Amino acid sequence: MPGRRDPGAGVSTAPSRIAVVGASAAGLSVVEGLRRSGYTGSVTLIGEEQHFPYDRPPLSKQLLSGAWDTDRLHLRGQDDIASLGLELRLGSTAVALDTRTREVALADGSLVGYDALVVATGTRARRLPGTESVRGVHVLRTLEDALALRDDLAARPHLAVVGGGFVGAEAAAVARGLGCEVTLVTDTAQPMGDALGDELGALLCTVHREHGVRIETGVLVDQVLTHGGRASGVRLADGRTLTADAVLIGIGARPNTEWLTGSGVPVGNGVQCDATLYAGSGVWAAGDVACWPDARTGEPRRIEHRTNAAEQGLAVARNILAGPERATAFDSVPYVWSDQYDLKIQIYGRTRGADEVRIVEGGTAERKLVALYGRNGRTCAAVGINMVRALRGYRAQVAAAAPLLSGSAA
Template identity: 50%
Template sequence: MGNLERVVVVGASAAGVTTAETLRREGYTGRLTLVGDEEALPYDRPPLSKQVLAGAWEPERTVLRPESAYVDHDIELLLGNAACGLDLARRTVALSNGEELGYDGLVIATGTTPRTLPSGHDLAGVHVLRTVGDALALRGDLLRSSAVVVVGAGFLGTEAAAAARQLGLDVTLVDPLPLPLVRQFGDRVAAAIAELHEERGVRLRNGVGVVRLHGEGAVSGVELTDGTVVRADVVLVAIGAVPATGWLDGSGVPVDDGVVCDATCRAADGVYAAGDVARWFHPHFGGLMRVEHRMNATEQGMAVARTLLGAQTPFAPVPYFWTDQFDAKVQAYGVFPAGAEMSVAHGRLDERKFVAHYVVRGGVVGVLGWNMARQLRQDRQLVSGPPDGVRTGRTPGSAPRSA
């Protein structure tokens, strides 16, 4: 383990917690500090837009580990402290409370921050959804309201729209793309997602953008690019997120849509990245990838811990992610690049129980299952890297085409 006397993990996220736990489990006995900008104990984020927002879970159920677990593993928690600077030469991290932390190994696991609309975010009733506080504030407003507009029809937007509709609200889902999740899964699966939402009463306004939010003090409506105004007591802005790398400005750590890393997730001497913030070279798929999905956070945190302890194994997982909406559980392995041919291999798409293969030049690069988990697990082994000469260079979520 060399001279690894102190490891600092910045980001009390799933990736950060997994990194710290794996270090201890693999035998690291040095000083270990986990830094988080929120006061709350580290928690899981995927349930926020589903179980917590719908009221099926209390927020406490999302907590990853009880406080005693950090004590038992001798992990020093510094919560409510944001990292605000990094000095590579001195190997120090500056915190918002004025302290500096020295390190021998540093793991960046700061995740992402939500994008917002250019204006109107200060109106009451306008929300983003990233933290447990965001989820509780949004749920509180939903329970006092009757009409919600969700801006953005990606994973977060469609999941939140489903949860709001299940609470009995009048829900409108707005996105400039022609179908929800079309960039992620292509037009045929996206059309099935659209039909699912429409059958459950969600109003889809695809192919239009947002001009401005209306209201004085509190939001009252959303003006769209086609000139219509949709009534809204609540607006959720779910237009994506950007890697939380501002604190690294001027540090010398390479940043380009995330912390740029090699195949072992190393960004600089003694510095590694894991989770949503990491953009690393994936040798299997032949390009830089940044994956904003829960399973990747766990797997990458484990890989980074082992690399810190001397392993030099490239991080090359088959990405896995899922979304739960109404009675649909959609799961996927691999990547879904623009131009991939999609075909249904098992089941029937119109019955919403199927497995689809996404193919590039004869090679399966992604498999997707809709309420067909067992067959999907079997088909996972078919996923391979792209054929020679094809470089995806994309995270799961660009637009395939249907065969």
């Protein structure tokens, strides 16, 4: 059960062997945090992909557009990684965990022992059933995913985007910039409407349509249509069909926790941790896969944002060295950004569940604004569009859950 401490865990003796499963932004942050804190014990970093840790947000932006090459994605150079003194196990998939013997089993049959373990395995993209082997159907989570989609976009296909979240909206904008015809289908009232709300979502919808994106809102996709083994369109839940030469599925992600089955580590919507990101039995979690209680509401939270991954990695490193009984609760202000056309959208805090939105600077007509989101009269988030500097001033208000400022009601 998350929150239950191991007997005798009050002794703050640093573990001699630490294993981190997930060569991700969160995993890298853990190992760097350990070394910066002076930890000299054994550290093993295990990654399913063959790549050194890389940044994922540019996959749907700069890499997909061709503005960046793959080298620019790397979070650290090879010399920097080497200086950490790790046992690096890239291209190695963790398939099981035994918390009694404290060993991670890898797909090649080898075992990695540990005294403290960090699960930083992130998430994988959700797919529509039956689309795994269909040519021209894409998801966008890994470097290979982005390169495959970029290759398809080079032929200027008609791209159908299923899902109007961050990935779908950003990829639609990039595809239009490359000269592709684009149709975006979302079950929400507006693209990114669940994150931005009605008024700002409507602004984003208008901008996409001005750039030539066809948008179908409030409808689900039932099936990807095929011809000759390749995507030929999508069928909507209302019976309509839309033709396309390629399909991007951006309908969210699932935490990578299957390998923990039978280990005793509590899982549900990710690895279920206590407030310090400890899951019991010497196991911690960081990044997209970690689910922990909100410091203010106690509700479970799991955040799939790049900055959260880095912050949690550092927090876990500190807490491992402190020991479970002396660990401190993790609390931060989530931050995420999105670049679409000439819009820079930034979000501090959590907009979902807000019951009030107020624009306090600028306005939708200028496409330059700051909006505050409130829940029960308290500020829970701040959103900026093309107002980078001004938005920063509201971060403290979000962090303090301060009373919602007055302004023009959205």
